[in-house]
Amino acid sequence: MWARRTRVLVIGAVLTLGLLATVLLQSPAPTQTVDELMASPDDHVGREVAVRGEVRDGTIDNNTMTFILEGGSSSLTVRFTDAMVSNGLDDNRTVYAEGILRYEDEAYVFDATIIKTSCPSKYEEAASDEE
Numbered sequence: 001m002w003a004r005r006t007r008v009l010v011i012g013a014v015l016t017l018g019l020l021a022t023v024l025l026q027s028p029a030p031t032q033t034v035d036e037l038m039a040s041p042d043d044h045v046g047r048e049v050a051v052r053g054e055v056r057d058g059t060i061d062n063n064t065m066t067f068i069l070e071g072g073s074s075s076l077t078v079r080f081t082d083a084m085v086s087n088g089l090d091d092n093r094t095v096y097a098e099g100i101l102r103y104e105d106e107a108y109v110f111d112a113t114i115i116k117t118s119c120p121s122k123y124e125e126a127a128s129d130e131e
Contacts, residue, residue, distance in 0.1 A: 030050070031050040031051065031052055031096065032049065032050065032051050032052075033051070033052060033053060033071050033072075034051060034052075034053035034069055034070060034071030034074050034075065034076050035071035035072050035073055035074045036071075037049065037051050037074075037076065037101070038071070038074035038075075038076060038108070039074075041101060041103075041108050042103075044101045045101050045102065045103050045108075046100065046101070046102070047100065047101065048098065048099070048100055049098070049099070049100070049101055049110075050096065050097070050098045051069065051076070051096075051097055051110065052094065052095065052096045052097070053069040053070050053071050053075075053076070053094070053095060054069070054070050054071075054092060054093065054094050054095070055067050055068070055069060055070075055089070055090065055091055055092060055093050055095055056068040056069070056070045056075065056091070057091040057092055058091060059091075060089065060090070060091065064079075065079060065080050065081040066078060066079050066080070067080070067089075069095060069097070069110070076108060076109075076110050077107065077108070077109050077110065078095075078097060078099075078109075078110045078112050078115075079109055079110065079111050079112065080097075080112045080115055081111075082111075082113065083097075083099070083112040083113055083114060083115050084113070084114050084115070085115045086115065086116045086117050087117070088117040088118075089115060089117055090117075093117050093118065094117070094118040095115060095116070095117055095118075096115070096116045096117075096118075097110065097112045097114065097115045097116075098112065098113055098114040099111045099112035099113045099114070100113075
């Protein structure tokens with residue numbers, strides 16, 4: 001049959017191809033800013049997307065489980081009813097969210113499944129060092 005070296009090389013090649021196929025098939029969509037997403041929202045309705053932006057001051061509503069995520073010129077309502085939310089969700093905080101964009105009641109709503117916030121301490125330290 002095949003020599004030991006040939007079998008090891010074939011098995012290694014098969015495992016490598018399998019790993020590459022898994023990575024390529026399950027690669028997440030690139031993160032978009034709110035402005036990029038809202039430039040063509042119809043292209044993303046009903047699809048899993050990743051978005052980042054800043055929480056608009058005073059919009060976090062724990063009763064409806066929503067907040068507004070802002071970009072430079074656009075905004076998006078984020079519903080976090082079933083989302084895993086990291087500590088630190090607060091006003092004016094930069095947020096990364098994964099979920100599905102929906103069109104409901106003539107408005108776009110982002111149903112988040114994961115919400116991650118930036119760590120403010122590193123920015124606060126950098127700002128105080130510059131002063």
